[in-house]
Amino acid sequence: MRANQLARAWHITAKDIRTYYLKPPLISWGILFPIVMILAFYLRQPVDIRTVMPGLIGMTALFGATSVEAVVIAFEKRIGALERLLMAPISNSALLIGKTASGALFGTATGVIVWLAASLAWGFPLMAGAPLLVILLGSVTFALLGVLISLLMREVFDAMTVSNLFRFPMIFLSGVFVPIGTMSLPLQVFASLLPLSYTVDALRHLLLGGAGAFYPLWVDVLVSVAFAGILYFAAYKLMQHRLEELL
């Protein structure tokens, strides 16, 4: 992609960060919900929370990244601003990258804050910042998932509702609270289809020395990259077909 298209993608990202980061759906789903979940778990079992921190960090990144995307694209469709972007000389791939990056950055930021706070509280190893890369990779994947969902929905409310249909099962089936290794075989197969499983599993390797991890670390990274690639391709194709219908 040419440099000028990448620059335009960044301008879209910067504008979205500025415009949407204080929108109510983002605050409630992207920030408050993960905090409430973490507090609820901590108050119930303060001793065990250290072992579920990788899952809570992954969950925070998931909600942060997808909440932004559901707000941004669905909202811009409603006010006609998406048409404004399509009128400008921006390629579909630059538009997709620009829109995905804001969600990925928000997911990464919220996930990293939880990771750093947990590291201070429980002395997790910093691993030369490797958890940051895992959170970033996961957030890119989750943001692309959010783009896919919001491209299919016309309204902000619909996008939020449908994204919850994906997010809540992921919390319970991706090893956030219960390690994948302790699940029944059918649930393990189901977990292997969810991108959050690999983010949480990789964080178990990096923060807990592999305790509760199910896949090798290299599998976690490779499958996460594959998920990001497949979701990017799917979102790009969907964008080509859906944008005309959404105007």
Next chain:
Amino acid sequence: MPSDREWNGMLAIEMRGLTRQYGPLVAVDHLDLAAHRGELLAFLGPNGAGKTTTIRMLGGLIRPTKGQALIDGIDVTEHPLEVKTRIGIVPQRSNLYGELTARENLIFIAKLYGLPRNQRQGRVDELLAQFTLTDRANTSFAALSGGMKRRLTIAAALIHRPSILFLDEPTTGLDVQSARQLRALIADLRQQGATIFLTTHLIQEAERLADRVAIVVKGRLIVVDTPQALRARFQDESALEITVAEPTEELLTKLSNSLAITGVSRSGDTLRLAVTSLDDALRDVTATTQLLHIPLQAIRTTQPSLEDAFMRITSLDADSMRNGAPGNQRGGQE
């Protein structure tokens, strides 16, 4: 304004059999039409005529089902990004970002069009001054009045100095004063040499601003000519304007049935009648108003207007222009 013969032959916009279907509905039907460089071409038709769909195809936002659109000779479908750098589009909705100020919106659009950093601020200041928005530069878009929003939306379309401007129903929803200001602005842009493709359902707007008028109904081009030439087609027909206390539906129906009257349009208490014979029409008007006990308050003859010509050409009346041609509605999209 230059006549048709005076154009230098360079085409800014060209449509060759341009067609767009939505399922079974043909929104735009084999349009063959061109606009010369520096021309203001009005694309006149009722709601649902396919005007917005046409602009979206010309702007590279949607792809034609059939046919070809060319901007400065460049195929829009094959080179949409190249085309988008040459054109500015003012959509029907003023769709800038409500959370950003007027200045921030223009800066953002300037970035999207790749204006160099050292030129952005100057260009934005220039446009804010040109559109008399300097004192509102730091007001959020959401807090601007409808007229100001419209002006800022036009300013945003001009940020990269396009030579071709598409205006989609620019005065719709504006109060009289704002609409008048906007028409003066459009006339100024035309004087500065921009090619302007203006869609409207307001016949008077097209007549006042356009070098040529293309009349489109149900996605089909009916006729394209200068307003003078369109009116001249019906010079042998006179028009009669009558003012009555309360024009009833019965009066309108009876007048429409007169053989001497070929069209009736209403504006408040005044009825404008396109007539083939002044004597016969006057006799019918007098007889009908007496029969219905409706006192005539004023009566005068006028030359045929573009509205009369439009009504004769399309068999539509002014109400159809506002409400949409029957049988061609597709939600809010044309």
